[in-house]
Amino acid sequence: MFRSVLRIREDLVVPLTVHEDFPEAAKTARAMISKGDLLDSVAFADRMAWSKQALSKALASHRVFFVEFEGTRYFPAFYADPNQERRHLEAVTKIMGDLPGSSKLQFFLNPRGSLSKLTPLQAVQRGMLTQVKNAAAGFAEA
16 A cells, blocks of 8 residues: 555656646746756755765765756755755755655745744744654655
């Protein structure tokens, strides 16, 4: 049964890719890339001061994630934001495990009722790490 739930979840998650049926997703992705909210792997590793190996290890351990757009992997710039506590963001990301990157990005950027209508990024900045971790666990189980 658990595998069935995972398959259904995978089918329901729309990847952040260009597709004629999802023009808004493509528009959003392009805007995020042009604003620097999503970084390609070279720019991301550079901002993080990581080698390719360090980036690979972070991906393998689910501490960071990427979304694929037009055949390129893009990473959220919020991990490199000096106003964010990166280890807290990594801990939250790790809780969401194998969820697709597009789902994780959606989690971080959208307000949650359980977080007093703050986004998880805002809530982490305000010291609500435990609540964000709980929200991430619930999101991953849904």
